[in-house]
Amino acid sequence: MSQYVFGVDVGGMSIKLGLFQKNGELVEKFSIETDIGDEGRRILPAVAQGIFEKLGSRGLSINDVSGVGVGVPSPVTDDGVALFGTNINWRDPIPVKEILHELLDVPVYVTNDANLAALGELWQGGASGKKSMILLTLGTGVGGGIVIDEKVINGANGTSGEVGHFLVVSENGAPCGCGRIGCLETVASATGILRLAKEQLATFEGESILKNIEDMGVKDVFDAALTGDVFSVDLVDQVGHYLGLTCVNLALTVNPEVFILGGGVSQAGDVLLEAVRKHYKIHAFSSVKDTPFKLAILGNDAGIVGGAYLAMVGKK
Numbered sequence: 001m002s003q004y005v006f007g008v009d010v011g012g013m014s015i016k017l018g019l020f021q022k023n024g025e026l027v028e029k030f031s032i033e034t035d036i037g038d039e040g041r042r043i044l045p046a047v048a049q050g051i052f053e054k055l056g057s058r059g060l061s062i063n064d065v066s067g068v069g070v071g072v073p074s075p076v077t078d079d080g081v082a083l084f085g086t087n088i089n090w091r092d093p094i095p096v097k098e099i100l101h102e103l104l105d106v107p108v109y110v111t112n113d114a115n116l117a118a119l120g121e122l123w124q125g126g127a128s129g130k131k132s133m134i135l136l137t138l139g140t141g142v143g144g145g146i147v148i149d150e151k152v153i154n155g156a157n158g159t160s161g162e163v164g165h166f167l168v169v170s171e172n173g174a175p176c177g178c179g180r181i182g183c184l185e186t187v188a189s190a191t192g193i194l195r196l197a198k199e200q201l202a203t204f205e206g207e208s209i210l211k212n213i214e215d216m217g218v219k220d221v222f223d224a225a226l227t228g229d230v231f232s233v234d235l236v237d238q239v240g241h242y243l244g245l246t247c248v249n250l251a252l253t254v255n256p257e258v259f260i261l262g263g264g265v266s267q268a269g270d271v272l273l274e275a276v277r278k279h280y281k282i283h284a285f286s287s288v289k290d291t292p293f294k295l296a297i298l299g300n301d302a303g304i305v306g307g308a309y310l311a312m313v314g315k316k
Contacts, residue, residue: 002066006051007120007307009113010034010043010072012087017050018304019058022066022312024124029304030054036089043088044096048103067107069310071116071303072096075158080110083158086177109310113303114161115152117296118145120306121260125298130257134250135296136163136243138265141177142185142192148254150313163250164189168242187242190218190265197221197235204231222268236268240275247280251288262296269295 004027009016011034018029032050035042051068055061074085080097084090100108111119118127118135127133131150137143142164146153153160164185165178173182174195186192194216201210208231209224210216224232247259261273277293284291298305 002064004060004065005308005311006065006068007116007304007309007311008047008051008068008070009116009303009307010047010070010088011113012036012073015043015047015050016300016304017047017054018301018308019054020304020308024308024312026301026305026308028054028058029301034088039091040085040089040094044094044099045103048100051104062104062106065104065106067109067311067314068100068104069116069307069312070096070100070108070110071113071307072110073113075162076110076112076115076154077158078154080108082110107311107314109314111152111154111310112143112145112158112161114143115145115147115154116306116310117143117262117298117302118147118161118260118306119152119309120298120302120304121262121296122147122150122306123309124305125302126260126262126294126296127258132254132256133258133260134161134163134247134254134256135260135262136246137263137296138188138190138243138261139263140190142183142189143263146250146254146256148256153254163246166246166249168246184242184246188239188246188265193218193221193235193239193265196238197232200235201231206230208232218265219268222271225271236271236275237278240272240277241279243276244279244281245283247276247291247293248283248285251280251291252285255288256291259291259293260296261293262298262302266295 007018019027074082135145144161144163169182174186176183
């Protein structure tokens with residue numbers, strides 16, 4: 001009887017893999033470099049090879065594996081087709097589920113990488129014990145994962161949860177990588193926050209710690225806010241405003257039990273969390289005003305944990 005599952009999180013720089021027992025215990029995690037050459041065609045064979053090699057090193061075979069859960073940086077249809085993946089060089093639809101099933105000969109379940117992280121946080125992370133949640137991943141970009149009744153909300157063509165492309169700046173917004181103007185990603189991602197900081201600092205006439213930092217990073221902005229730096233406090237409040245309003249609308253759409261903030265920007269901790277909570281409570285509809293906000297706790301393991309969960313429940 002097969003006792004193991006794999007969770008796989010495909011990223012632009014590396015592919016994270018985790019071998020789990022079916023009780024949810026992580027046996028071993030490892031990663032391989034993402035080779036995006038040849039229009040990304042080497043990625044899925046590399047995943048399969050990595051799985052076979054890890055099993056062999058432990059004296060196991062593919063017969064010991066009951067399933068593989070995979071997350072990719074792309075909208076994913078219900079039948080496991082990734083529509084595109086810009087940062088892994090997938091320009092056309094890729095039948096991820098079909099390809100990996102042929103390579104591995106075990107059940108394969110595929111979803112968007114943010115959805116995978118959301119499942120991980122639901123199962124063993126900040127939303128543990130809940131049945132519904134929304135994860136916002138704040139990193140180089142902004143992603144989202146929506147889980148209701150322990151099921152990922154995928155949408156008609158896998159685009160549900162793309163909260164980073166909510167329109168939040170209707171006038172004079174910055175260009176987004178998606179080709180539109182004023183997306184949440186332009187003001188709440190690490191790159192977006194830094195852009196705001198540099199633009200506004202250039203015309204800010206008061207004193208700010210940030211003016212003395214030559215190679216400023218997003219962590220510097222939040223650290224400065226913690227010291228009471230007026231410019232930085234105001235900037236974090238702006239970010240909280242955009243994220244808070246986003247969550248107000250999400251709460252009225254799907255009414256989750258909890259919001260989870262993850263990704264590198266969330267490492268700012270309570271200073272960010274409180275800014276988001278503040279603006280959410282100001283604007284939220286009365287029946288959802290008390291929806292809690294928490295920080296993600298699984299970090300970079302959220303994807304592989306979510307993949308293991310997906311492989312076990314087989315709902316995608």
